[in-house]
Amino acid sequence: MSIRGKAFIAGVHEHPERHLPDRTLPQIHADVALGALSDAGLSTSDVDAYYSAGDAPGFGVLSMVDYLGLDCHYINDTETGGSSYLVHAQHAATAIAAGHIDVALITLAGKPRTGGAGPGGSGRVSAAPEAPFESQWGMSVPGGYALAAQRHMHEFGTTSEQLAEVKVAASTHAQHNPNAFLQDVVTVDEVLDSPMISDPLRRLDCCVITDGGGAMVIVSEAVADRLARHCIPILGTGSFVKSSQSGRIDLTHTGAVRSGPLAFSEAGVTPSDIDYVSVYDSFTITVLITLEDLGFCERGAGGQFIASGALRAPHGELPFNTDGGGLCNNHPANRGGMTKVIEAVRQLRNEAHAEVQVPDCELAVAHGTGGSLATRSASSTMVLGRSL
Amino acid sequence: MKLPARAAQPNSETLPFFEGAEQGLLVLPRCRECDFVIWFPREICPECGSQDVGWFEASGDGSIYSFTVTRRIPGGWNKVTPFVLAYVELDEGPRVMTNIVECDPEQLSIGDRVQAVFEEATNRDGESGPPLLRFRVTES
Numbered sequence: 001m002s003i004r005g006k007a008f009i010a011g012v013h014e015h016p017e018r019h020l021p022d023r024t025l026p027q028i029h030a031d032v033a034l035g036a037l038s039d040a041g042l043s044t045s046d047v048d049a050y051y052s053a054g055d056a057p058g059f060g061v062l063s064m065v066d067y068l069g070l071d072c073h074y075i076n077d078t079e080t081g082g083s084s085y086l087v088h089a090q091h092a093a094t095a096i097a098a099g100h101i102d103v104a105l106i107t108l109a110g111k112p113r114t115g116g117a118g119p120g121g122s123g124r125v126s127a128a129p130e131a132p133f134e135s136q137w138g139m140s141v142p143g144g145y146a147l148a149a150q151r152h153m154h155e156f157g158t159t160s161e162q163l164a165e166v167k168v169a170a171s172t173h174a175q176h177n178p179n180a181f182l183q184d185v186v187t188v189d190e191v192l193d194s195p196m197i198s199d200p201l202r203r204l205d206c207c208v209i210t211d212g213g214g215a216m217v218i219v220s221e222a223v224a225d226r227l228a229r230h231c232i233p234i235l236g237t238g239s240f241v242k243s244s245q246s247g248r249i250d251l252t253h254t255g256a257v258r259s260g261p262l263a264f265s266e267a268g269v270t271p272s273d274i275d276y277v278s279v280y281d282s283f284t285i286t287v288l289i290t291l292e293d294l295g296f297c298e299r300g301a302g303g304q305f306i307a308s309g310a311l312r313a314p315h316g317e318l319p320f321n322t323d324g325g326g327l328c329n330n331h332p333a334n335r336g337g338m339t340k341v342i343e344a345v346r347q348l349r350n351e352a353h354a355e356v357q358v359p360d361c362e363l364a365v366a367h368g369t370g371g372s373l374a375t376r377s378a379s380s381t382m383v384l385g386r387s388l
Numbered sequence: 389m390k391l392p393a394r395a396a397q398p399n400s401e402t403l404p405f406f407e408g409a410e411q412g413l414l415v416l417p418r419c420r421e422c423d424f425v426i427w428f429p430r431e432i433c434p435e436c437g438s439q440d441v442g443w444f445e446a447s448g449d450g451s452i453y454s455f456t457v458t459r460r461i462p463g464g465w466n467k468v469t470p471f472v473l474a475y476v477e478l479d480e481g482p483r484v485m486t487n488i489v490e491c492d493p494e495q496l497s498i499g500d501r502v503q504a505v506f507e508e509a510t511n512r513d514g515e516s517g518p519p520l521l522r523f524r525v526t527e528s
Contacts, residue, residue: 132396133428136509136520137487138458138465143473146456154454154498198458198473246434247427247482249475251454374485 002266005388007093008224008231011040011217012342014323018181018330020211021114025057026067028109028213033068036215041227042103047217049074049092049104053084055117055213055333056107064107074101080378081370082280082335083239084108085216087380089341090237092218102220109213110333116211117334130244134375142206142283144374146198148251149285153200155252155300158288160200162303164191166284167204167327169311174324176353181208182328205284207326207336214338216345230349235269235363236383238262244376254286254369255379256293263365264295267383271295274383275361276347277318278340280369281325287311290367291318294381313356322347322356337368341382348386362386389468391487395509395517404443405429406518414446414504414521416480427482448504450478450523457493476502476523490524501527 013035020028029052037043050072056064061075074095078087085106092104110116152158168188174180186204194203224231240262242255264270271294279294281287288302296318297305305317313319323329323343326336344364346352364384371377398406408415417426419433420440426433431441455474458465465471472488488496489505503526506519 129401129430130428132398132402134485136394136396137473137485138391138461138468138471139473139485140458140461140465143456143458143461146458147454147473147475150456150498151454195460197460198456200456243434244428246424247484249483251475 001097003093003097003237004235004266004268005233006097006221007218007234008221009216009234009341009345009384010219010224010227010229010231011036011038011042012215012345013039014214014330014339014342015212015332016179018179018210018212019113020111025109025111025116026064028111029056029064029107030068032109032213032215033105033107036217037105039229040217040219041229042217044068044070046103047105048072049095049101051076051088051092051104051106053077053108054079055110055335082282082337083368083370083378083380084335085337086341086366086368086382087239087378089216089218089234089382090239090380093234093237096218096220102223104218105215106218107213107215108333108335108338110335111211112209112334113211130375139374140198141372142201143198144372145283145285146201148289148373149200151251152285152289156303158303160192161188162307163205163284163288164188165306166281166287166311167191170281170321170325170327173313173322173356174328176355177324177329180324180329181210182324201283201285207282207331208328209334210330210332212330212332214332214342216338216341232345232348233385233388234382235385236263236265236267237381238266239378239380241378242376251373252289254289254293254373255377256290256367256381259379259381260294263381263383269363269383274318274363274365276344276358276364277320278344278364278366279320280336280340280367281321281327282336282369284327286369286373287320289373290369294365294367314358319356319358322352337370337380340366340368344384348384391468391471391489392464393507393509393520395511398518401431402429408445409506409518409521412506414448415443416446416482417441418444425480425482427484446478446480450476450502452488452496452498452500452502453477453483454498455488455496472496484521487522488525489522495528496525497528500525
């Protein structure tokens, strides 16, 4: 059974703030939950399924179902870092296609700027079986991704200038987003002149750290039919865990090599059909490798593809992250998957900023990456359409 | 400058690795069913699923698969920047995360030959524990 066309994104909401010293973590979950339900034209009493990941406080779904006052007979707290929310959407679409639920709510919230957890994964990591062999070497989050970037440069001749264009393109989009954390357009030289963090990644190769959150509401066709809001059909999904490959890790690809084909195949489309992509951008290198993995360019050719200006909205070959992405706009809770879906929905609804709205945007991809490119990660890809 | 060295806590699955480290030896797990050299150390073969795992003394030789010179980092490691985080590909196959020590970070290249060194480590209470597996360059 395919989920194609069985489930619809009826509501999305991105918290407008990036610094929330006076909101509690549950409040931010509630802010975005109510925002997404309101966007859909629904209320908390309509929700029969709730999904959250490791960013939810306390007992996760149990605490939040209780706090929000939901009645849910379907719950899930799959934790794959920043890709969690795409995995949740896949699970929700599957449950809807199977007829188990009608209205699924997925929330994300965090306060890394004002007292919440910093970047670098969940508290469970200390007990991981791999920890004694990976936690002793001073691997920061950028340091891990730098290992991938260095190897990609070695194998394919990728350059720092090519990586910088990812940030430059994101910044040209972010200038139009009044909520973006960073709204100034930057040049390649400014990226190259920013302080080196972990060779070859510089400060401007790294995403922002922001408080905030986001939510989405996924509904069945029966519910979508009675809502006034433009509901976005989920056409295909795919997820894949790329392990450390039995200790023979290849740092130049991600699990998108598997999640992408699964999603494209279910949707019945190919990468060349896609009008807009929200691609996970924890670092510039994450974008470059993921674009190759998803088949938007040849393996090893990501640098040239990006340097051609392909990512620039609205007229590039493959406009990306038109909200400014994690590199400029928002990376709430250090998890970028939710905002990737939200901007893809805006594009398909023709509600992106006019300067970056892709004309006739019919097909979009949202892609999340969680964990670390340096060790093990979970990729999740979703193909969305303007209509069925 | 000497890098932070926090000793790992061995358990029953990893004890032979850390006992080897105490002797200055790189002792690796190998599957008795399919001969696969397992990394990270554990008593299951990720290639064939067997839990019949033996141990052998590896050469300690390898080459740099990837590395990064970390220049800014939060926490205690900021006192030892710049330092080198790397993946070393052992001659026996596994790619292990580590530090390259006793080197000029600006002179390193992917492919440089390296050799295991075991560095003294202490646990949270300051007591000595199993030494850490790091590498130094032998030929660049």
